[in-house]
């Protein structure tokens with residue numbers, strides 16, 4: 485069975501969500517009221533209330549995940565008629581629709597084709613001037629150690645130092661607006677049609 489299907493029932497209990505960290509990561513995306521959001525790798529939907537709080541009521545949010553069981557848990561927890569759940573593997577499938585913002589929270593290391601997948605999401609699914617945020621509320625070394633321990637159960641690639649990952653993105657023509665990593669977090673903000681990478685010490 486797919487690892488995330490296996491753990492879906494207990495994900496809420498086992499994965500801690502630090503609201504202050506999430507808030508500071510989401511601040512980088514600068515969501516505004518009325519903006520549409522695609523939440524990639526939504527899992528049980530932990531980010532949905534945070535997104536809703538920022539974009540306001542009744543604004544459509546699309547939450548996508550490749551795990552049937554994660555989505556089932558998300559449906560049980562989410563009492564929001566304007567969240568649309570989609571089962572899809574974003575690496576293999578093309579998603580419909582364009583959004584003001586795309587969030588990838590705690591999912592990027594599980595991509596087999598990280599650069600191609602981000603390129604596809606940016607070109608196919610962002611409005612011109614939209615933003616895509618890769619975000620983690622833990623540091624790279626901690627995450628890589630966790631993923632090493634789980635390597636016989638779930639596919640993951642080690643996160644690269646953020647500067648190296650940004651270089652890979654820039655090489656294919658992606659516009660990285662800002663990036664940063666610390667012992668506590670990791671993020672890269674990509675803008676469609678933007679320019680200029682600036683590093684943060686966050």
Ligand SMILES: C[S@@+](CC[C@H](N)C(=O)[O-])C[C@H]1O[C@@H](n2cnc3c(N)ncnc32)[C@H](O)[C@@H]1O
Nearest residue numbers: 488525526527549550551573574575589590591
């Ligand atoms: C570590 S969990 C994080 C879930 C959620 N974002 C959270 O923070 O609780 C990663 C999620 O990404 C999903 N996922 C992994 N690869 C995916 C892909 N290629 N397409 C869609 N979802 C994917 C998994 O099924 C899983 O639910």
